[in-house]
Amino acid sequence: MRREVLEAMFPYFQQVFGNPSSVHALGAEAAVALTEARTEVAEVLGCLPDEVVFTSGGTESDNLAVLGAAEAGRSRGNHVLLSAIEHEAVLEAGRELRRRGFDVEEAPVDAYGRVHPTTLAQMVRKETILVSVMYVNNEIGTIQPIADLRAAVRERNPASPFHTDAVQAAGTLPLDVDHLGVDLLSLSAHKLYGPRGVGALYVRRGTELWPTLHGGGQERGLRSGTENVAGAVGLSRALSLAAAERSDEAPRLRRLSGELIERVTAGYSRIHLTGHPTERLPGHASFYLEDRSGESVLVELDRQGISCSSGSACHAGQTDPSHVLLAIGLSPELARNGLRLTLGRQTSAENVAEATERLLAILTEQPLTV
Numbered sequence: 185m186r187r188e189v190l191e192a193m194f195p196y197f198q199q200v201f202g203n204p205s206s207v208h209a210l211g212a213e214a215a216v217a218l219t220e221a222r223t224e225v226a227e228v229l230g231c232l233p234d235e236v237v238f239t240s241g242g243t244e245s246d247n248l249a250v251l252g253a254a255e256a257g258r259s260r261g262n263h264v265l266l267s268a269i270e271h272e273a274v275l276e277a278g279r280e281l282r283r284r285g286f287d288v289e290e291a292p293v294d295a296y297g298r299v300h301p302t303t304l305a306q307m308v309r310k311e312t313i314l315v316s317v318m319y320v321n322n323e324i325g326t327i328q329p330i331a332d333l334r335a336a337v338r339e340r341n342p343a344s345p346f347h348t349d350a351v352q353a354a355g356t357l358p359l360d361v362d363h364l365g366v367d368l369l370s371l372s373a374h375k376l377y378g379p380r381g382v383g384a385l386y387v388r389r390g391t392e393l394w395p396t397l398h399g400g401g402q403e404r405g406l407r408s409g410t411e412n413v414a415g416a417v418g419l420s421r422a423l424s425l426a427a428a429e430r431s432d433e434a435p436r437l438r439r440l441s442g443e444l445i446e447r448v449t450a451g452y453s454r455i456h457l458t459g460h461p462t463e464r465l466p467g468h469a470s471f472y473l474e475d476r477s478g479e480s481v482l483v484e485l486d487r488q489g490i491s492c493s494s495g496s497a498c499h500a501g502q503t504d505p506s507h508v509l510l511a512i513g514l515s516p517e518l519a520r521n522g523l524r525l526t527l528g529r530q531t532s533a534e535n536v537a538e539a540t541e542r543l544l545a546i547l548t549e550q551p552l553t554v
């Protein structure tokens with residue numbers, strides 16, 4: 185977590201610990217902080233403060249969007265459309281909707297992981313009550329053409345709300361909700377150097393949503409529970425700092441991850457980039473290996489002090505094929521071999537050079553030269 189974020193949150197754990205729903209002065213002070221945090225988030229999203237609902241993170245925001253929009257739309261239809269490469273928070277919410285009797289379909293992606301506006305539009309029906317396509321995929325870094333997808337859906341069914349999971353995008357990509365055209369957008373603070381366990385859902389005015397948590401009616405009745413004031417302050421500060429630094433940080437990260445991808449794929453012929461070569465999240469380098477599991481490389485890199493991901497869930501030593509890698513057309517064997525390196529604020533050019541050399545040394549089984 186960023187130091188500035190921690191410092192902004194600090195007073196709300198001690199001096200200003202009132203419950204924002206309380207009428208007394210201590211509560212009112214906390215309520216002011218919550219309003220300021222909401223306004224700060226709204227400024228980055230280009231929306232009204234009361235369109236921001238604070239949640240416990242990306243998973244809850246995705247569940248509230250998917251379950252909430254579907255339940256609210258029951259009288260208009262029962263068809264829900266998700267992309268095949270959504271995060272589990274959306275896909276599992278979709279499975280829950282199937283259990284509740286909704287007709288949930290998954291839109292396919294191309295070999296780069298992109299959803300095509302024409303394909304999506306063809307799948308939209310007049311009884312479609314929600315479309316959800318993530319802004320950036322966490323495993324392969326592909327950026328979706330959200331504004332084009334939104335426009336294509338609107339042409340076929342102007343009444344269907346459009347949700348995007350922007351959890352991965354929020355640190356480095358523009359988030360203006362009007363430019364994106366979305367009605368619902370999920371955020372999570374810990375992907376932005378903010379605290380874990382806090383997020384937000386943007387809900388465009390007029391978008392009908394049923395709550396998933398029932399209780400005291402906080403957050404305009406959409407998310408009951410005593411508000412996490414320190415968390416909201418942390419999220420808002422992290423988001424506005426990221427937005428202010430984006431124009432410098434995004435090109436820096438793009439350059440560094442571009443170098444990493446180029447050198448790794450040039451240095452070993454049996455590793456291949458996954459995701460889009462250019463329309464990808466700055467700082468995101470993802471691959472699949474022809475000849476070994478990502479997990480085996482991950483363990484060796486970890487031993488050398490470099491943390492990366494294999495991009496697929498692992499249960500008791502058994503690696504499941506990644507649903508994302510399957511969706512882009514890899515075989516179940518290769519879909520177990522994902523490897524993902526992500527760079528961040530503290531990652532320097534030297535770190536990238538060293539990680540590249542170490543990775544290549546592992547892959548080629550050659551001694552390290554740096």
Ligand SMILES: Cc1ncc(COP(=O)(O)O)c(C=O)c1O
Binds near residue numbers: 273318321381
């Ligand atoms: C794309 C995406 N959506 C949702 C989530 C879930 O967010 P959280 O961990 O805040 O619940 C994550 C994070 O792992 C993610 O990468």
